[in-house]
Amino acid sequence: MAKTSWEDAAKWYDKIAQEKGHYYHQAVIMPKLKKLIKKSVLDLACGNGALAGNVKCDYVGLDVSKSLIRAAQKKHEGAEFYTKDVTKDLDLKRTFATATCILALQNIAEPEKVLQNAHKHLEDNGKLILVLNHPCFRIPRQSHWGIDNQKKLQYRRIERYMSEMEIPIQVGKVSLPSFHHPLSFYFDLLKKCGFLTVDVQEWCSDKKSTGGAAKMENRAREEFPLFLTIIAQKC
Numbered sequence: 001m002a003k004t005s006w007e008d009a010a011k012w013y014d015k016i017a018q019e020k021g022h023y024y025h026q027a028v029i030m031p032k033l034k035k036l037i038k039k040s041v042l043d044l045a046c047g048n049g050a051l052a053g054n055v056k057c058d059y060v061g062l063d064v065s066k067s068l069i070r071a072a073q074k075k076h077e078g079a080e081f082y083t084k085d086v087t088k089d090l091d092l093k094r095t096f097a098t099a100t101c102i103l104a105l106q107n108i109a110e111p112e113k114v115l116q117n118a119h120k121h122l123e124d125n126g127k128l129i130l131v132l133n134h135p136c137f138r139i140p141r142q143s144h145w146g147i148d149n150q151k152k153l154q155y156r157r158i159e160r161y162m163s164e165m166e167i168p169i170q171v172g173k174v175s176l177p178s179f180h181h182p183l184s185f186y187f188d189l190l191k192k193c194g195f196l197t198v199d200v201q202e203w204c205s206d207k208k209s210t211g212g213a214a215k216m217e218n219r220a221r222e223e224f225p226l227f228l229t230i231i232a233q234k235c
């Protein structure tokens with residue numbers, strides 16, 4: 001099984017993710033997530049705990065990287081953090097109103113086990129929120145920007161999509177595995193693990209370009225979402 005912990009990149013990730021998360025956490029993800037999370041949350045593969053810095057509710061974060069958990073504990077008093085592999089038994093004696101997995105399911109070799117754990121630790125009708133790098137448009141090494149000079153537009157080139165792929169990504173100075181699955185994989189998996197998908201949201205970058213290429217760059221940002229968020233209910 002691929003080693004997926006970000007322990008070797010912990011220092012680097014903690015520096016960019018800070019207390020409330022990195023740029024896209026703060027500008028795009030957290031403002032939307034905050035509105036969806038109520039009462040209590042189990043944050044699966046929580047990294048350095050960026051979500052805890054953004055919500056005011058009962059919070060438990062789990063990550064397999066000891067150093068990221070230590071960094072999270074230092075930053076967020078009042079939240080609970082534990083070093084845990086979220087594909088194994090979590091040894092938690094309680095349930096939650098919400099479970100989240102933020103930008104992490106595509107970094108885990110056995111996503112089915114993560115969803116099974118979420119199901120086990122959600123209250124009846126509890127919600128699971130998965131924030132993914134959009135699997136249709138952001139496939140490491142297999143999707144790129146291109147420019148059509150005649151049409152004066154920026155387009156997205158997708159080279160492979162339907163194939164399941166393990167793709168190395170550069171995280172600071174280390175190379176770590178990521179896992180691509182097509183869209184249907186996630187909906188099939190949720191069904192198989194006892195979830196009913198209740199909402200799907202696509203979130204775009206809020207950045208704005210200036211200069212000669214601004215028009216086509218801004219249009220491309222509005223056309224190709226960065227993140228896909230799936231909200232599913234335990235049933």
Ligand SMILES: C[S@@+](CC[C@H](N)C(=O)[O-])C[C@H]1O[C@@H](n2cnc3c(N)ncnc32)[C@H](O)[C@@H]1O
Pocket residue numbers: 004005006007017044045046047048049050062063064065068084085086087101102103104107108
């Ligand atoms: C891209 S980071 C995202 C962290 C956090 N959710 C955030 O948004 O900042 C992916 C995280 O998944 C964690 N991870 C990978 N495999 C894991 C596993 N089997 N169990 C728990 N955490 C895991 C890594 O250690 C890393 O912190």
